Amino acid sequence: MNHIIAPSLLSADFGNLQRDIEMINRSEADWFHIDVMDGNFVPNISIGFPVLKAIAKHAKKPLDIHLMIVNPDFYIEQFCTEAKASYLTVHYEACTHLHRTIQTIKSYGVKVGVSLNPHSPVSLLEDIICEVDLVLLMSVNPGFGGQNFIEHTYKKIEQLKTLIEQSHAHALIEIDGGIGLSNYQSLIAAGANALVCGNSIFSTDNPVETIAKLKI
Ligand code: DX5
Numbered sequence: 001m002n003h004i005i006a007p008s009l010l011s012a013d014f015g016n017l018q019r020d021i022e023m024i025n026r027s028e029a030d031w032f033h034i035d036v037m038d039g040n041f042v043p044n045i046s047i048g049f050p051v052l053k054a055i056a057k058h059a060k061k062p063l064d065i066h067l068m069i070v071n072p073d074f075y076i077e078q079f080c081t082e083a084k085a086s087y088l089t090v091h092y093e094a095c096t097h098l099h100r101t102i103q104t105i106k107s108y109g110v111k112v113g114v115s116l117n118p119h120s121p122v123s124l125l126e127d128i129i130c131e132v133d134l135v136l137l138m139s140v141n142p143g144f145g146g147q148n149f150i151e152h153t154y155k156k157i158e159q160l161k162t163l164i165e166q167s168h169a170h171a172l173i174e175i176d177g178g179i180g181l182s183n184y185q186s187l188i189a190a191g192a193n194a195l196v197c198g199n200s201i202f203s204t205d206n207p208v209e210t211i212a213k214l215k216i
């Protein structure tokens with residue numbers, strides 16, 4: 001399977017959001033990665049439904065929505081319908097009744113992801129791995145773009161790959177944070193299926209070309 005590149009709109013120019021969305025539309029990127037932060041689960045606030053709806057209107061590729069919010073259950077319907085998520089990812093650390101949350105997301109016909117913070121071990125997913133379409137391993141502490149990649153993530157990819165194989169599960173492995181041209185190939189070699197890249201794409205002079213390089 002070819003790897004997926006999901007540019008993170010968190011690093012886009014929000015004053016020119018439509019321009020940046022159209023850049024991703026015409027690039028070789030596979031998904032849009034969209035970070036929703038509530039100022040509670042993470043120490044930052046990003047975007048809400050008015051902006052998500054505008055993104056959904058212009059984006060022509062699947063929307064990979066990463067919820068860094070407490071109580072995601074309150075808003076699942078809106079993320080699935082108004083925000084038009086293709087993949088909706090919740091944090092393991094934010095869900096008291098994760099099994100129920102996963103079933104609710106599935107009931108909307110939306111693919112479901114579970115994310116682990118850097119401090120959360122892969123073994124936490126043992127009893128849920130067969131229920132999810134994607135596992136998002138955070139390779140930085142969530143909340144901000146442009147942080148340094150945490151090297152321990154490689155070990156977690158290996159552990160997650162083993163867990164998926166042993167459980168005969170089908171989850172994709174997505175990695176988020178500190179990824180760019182210097183490390184994307186080693187992450188794919190380690191077993192990652194999807195890579196989120198924010199700063200490494202949007203800080204370059206030619207983002208379309210950078211995305212093309214990340215697809216090689
Ligand atoms: C961080 C977000 C990431 C972020 C990645 O909390 O989940 O998606 O945008 O940004 P970079 O690629 O710049 O580390």
Ligand code: ZN
Pocket residue numbers: 008033034035066176196
């Ligand atoms: Zn993210």
